Amino acid sequence: MRWFWYASPQTFYPLAGKLAVAGGLAAAVLAVVGLYVGLLVAPTDAQQGEAYRIIFIHVPAAWMSMFIYVVMAFWAGLGLAFNTRLSGMMASALAPTGALFTFIALWTGALWGRPTWGTYWVWGDARLMSELILLFLYFGFMALHASIEDPRRADRAAALLALVGVVNIPIIYYSVKWWNTLHQGASVSLSAAPKMAATMLSGMLVMALAFWMYSVAAAMLRVRGIIRERGS
Amino acid sequence: MLEARDLECERGGKVLFRHLGFALSPGETLRIAGANGSGKTSLLRILCGLLTPSAGEVLWNGARIQSLKEEYARHVLYVGHAPAVKDELTGAENLRAACVLAGLSPSAEQTRDALARFGVPVDKPVRQLSQGQRRRAALARLSVSWKAPVWLLDEPFTALDAAAADLTRTLLGEHAQRGGSVAYSTHQDAGLRDSRVIEL
Amino acid sequence: MLAAARIVVWRELLVAMRRRSDVATALLFFVIVTSLFPLGIGAEPNKLRAIAPGVIWVAALLSSMLSLGRLFAADHADGTLEQMVLGAAPLGVTAAAKAFAHWLVSGLPLVAIAPLLALQYDLDAGLYGVLALSLLLGTPVLSLVGGIGAALTLGVRGGGVLLALLVLPLYVPVLVMGAGAVEMASAGLGGQGQLLILGAMLIVAVAFAPWATAAALRISSE
Numbered sequence: 001m002r003w004f005w006y007a008s009p010q011t012f013y014p015l016a017g018k019l020a021v022a023g024g025l026a027a028a029v030l031a032v033v034g035l036y037v038g039l040l041v042a043p044t045d046a047q048q049g050e051a052y053r054i055i056f057i058h059v060p061a062a063w064m065s066m067f068i069y070v071v072m073a074f075w076a077g078l079g080l081a082f083n084t085r086l087s088g089m090m091a092s093a094l095a096p097t098g099a100l101f102t103f104i105a106l107w108t109g110a111l112w113g114r115p116t117w118g119t120y121w122v123w124g125d126a127r128l129m130s131e132l133i134l135l136f137l138y139f140g141f142m143a144l145h146a147s148i149e150d151p152r153r154a155d156r157a158a159a160l161l162a163l164v165g166v167v168n169i170p171i172i173y174y175s176v177k178w179w180n181t182l183h184q185g186a187s188v189s190l191s192a193a194p195k196m197a198a199t200m201l202s203g204m205l206v207m208a209l210a211f212w213m214y215s216v217a218a219a220m221l222r223v224r225g226i227i228r229e230r231g232s
Numbered sequence: 233m234l235e236a237r238d239l240e241c242e243r244g245g246k247v248l249f250r251h252l253g254f255a256l257s258p259g260e261t262l263r264i265a266g267a268n269g270s271g272k273t274s275l276l277r278i279l280c281g282l283l284t285p286s287a288g289e290v291l292w293n294g295a296r297i298q299s300l301k302e303e304y305a306r307h308v309l310y311v312g313h314a315p316a317v318k319d320e321l322t323g324a325e326n327l328r329a330a331c332v333l334a335g336l337s338p339s340a341e342q343t344r345d346a347l348a349r350f351g352v353p354v355d356k357p358v359r360q361l362s363q364g365q366r367r368r369a370a371l372a373r374l375s376v377s378w379k380a381p382v383w384l385l386d387e388p389f390t391a392l393d394a395a396a397a398d399l400t401r402t403l404l405g406e407h408a409q410r411g412g413s414v415a416y417s418t419h420q421d422a423g424l425r426d427s428r429v430i431e432l
Numbered sequence: 433m434l435a436a437a438r439i440v441v442w443r444e445l446l447v448a449m450r451r452r453s454d455v456a457t458a459l460l461f462f463v464i465v466t467s468l469f470p471l472g473i474g475a476e477p478n479k480l481r482a483i484a485p486g487v488i489w490v491a492a493l494l495s496s497m498l499s500l501g502r503l504f505a506a507d508h509a510d511g512t513l514e515q516m517v518l519g520a521a522p523l524g525v526t527a528a529a530k531a532f533a534h535w536l537v538s539g540l541p542l543v544a545i546a547p548l549l550a551l552q553y554d555l556d557a558g559l560y561g562v563l564a565l566s567l568l569l570g571t572p573v574l575s576l577v578g579g580i581g582a583a584l585t586l587g588v589r590g591g592g593v594l595l596a597l598l599v600l601p602l603y604v605p606v607l608v609m610g611a612g613a614v615e616m617a618s619a620g621l622g623g624q625g626q627l628l629i630l631g632a633m634l635i636v637a638v639a640f641a642p643w644a645t646a647a648a649l650r651i652s653s654e
Contacts, residue, residue, distance in 0.1 A: 129604070129608070143590075143594055143598075147588045147594055149244075150243075153651060156651045157584045168601070282653050302520060305520060306520045308518065314509075314511025316510065317512070318443065318510060320446070320447045321446060325446065329439050332436060333440070334519060335519070357450070
């Protein structure tokens, strides 16, 4: 019952404010811990030296880019199915943050690629390409929404686009398994024991959580802005 | 029976109407009146299922039209503002396409008769017809759509000369007598015997 | 249901035949784009042979994007789209019929003409088959998936470029597989893998794209 009460933008507004503050604080704390682990505690990599430390930004950002898209598509689907205004607003609030993390993943990936693979970018790599496609999907979502005058139609059209694009996420995720190109195989799996040092893994997970909390805070602030802008 | 319950329509930030409800039984004619911009077109589009109302629902024989989709669409004839004819095709080709899409299959005879009744040249591309002839080509559907019980017409009498307006009135009257329901919008009195009038 | 699909295809083809300039434009664009590259890059045979599959495929993609704008725009303007949405047949079937007609008019001619254009690039004659087959499998996917974008951007400002942005991420896998098939074949490695994936994409597109297009058309009709 309480969920439906919060489905109204008016009642959600104050809750969003509280979540934004909580998220922001959590993000700050986790980021400090994560960076401490990543930059100071985790050992130097045998093959890559210090350059590998960018992994503590790159991998969590990539995880977030995919996770946010799925959440965005979830809100989009909800909005289409139940015709609720807040769902559409949530999807719009998430998109810029998702695009940001996708960009960060691509950028840090390029910076990492230079010392390790000898090049900033490789066109043939399946995962790189799918991540780039993801960035275009985010841009397309935002552009479509911005081009349609009527906010309801904009929400619904963009929502449909988000759902059509969701097929890209498993492609990114599994691309390293299906196509043996430049990207290393998955080192972190839910079932098998990870193939990297425990401190590296914990550093990445903490950073991932930090990014997640940041996303929550950013999305909550943005959704409040959207609620104010749309009036009711 | 077509029933509207508690309809609310919001367009461009403005609420055009709310808590609108009525029932349209077989044999009844409903006139939707109102000034330009009052929501007549929106109401008709809500009734045929093209537009989703911001609140309320439309029921056909007790079931929500949103769940019925094609089932309901088969029972509706909607003539909107746009004539829904392709410029490159002839009157006959256009009418045939419109009928098949609506689930009807009139014979070539019936198509020609319908167009002739409205004074539309059968084999000329619509591009070469006058505005009035184009409008009449769109209305020619009325002659072959007796199977669709619900007729929803958006300002059907606009830009029609006296003869065509009379013919349209006759067809609408005949449809109501057959047991069909008609809902149409207009901004002036069209001379039909309306069972009900809604002012927006 | 089949009657509705048939009548939609019949109507589209009739309109296309009577507006031959539209159809010719897309085809001409394809020819012009493929002819520009040798002029711009220089006519060194080895280089041309290497870029041929990619260039032809990109030209096909661009040509498809160009003609997508016409898919629903005219229907939206003259009111025939509304009647299709309100039709007795499921909108997905009608949307699929539109995509099929679009492919017949804008995609199939490309398949036929591609080997001729490949001549300009001195592409090995043995590769014509793979090229044509890759286009035969890929161009319907472009029509089907492009239809979703065309339906979403109906009557929206910035239409053409916005449509390209929306449709591009979905087109890229088709491009990669299509051009890749020919490249693999030219390297002597067959190219069947890519062709099979193209086939799979086609099947998935046929199964899902019409329903997404139908949903998009309903949203755009409001």
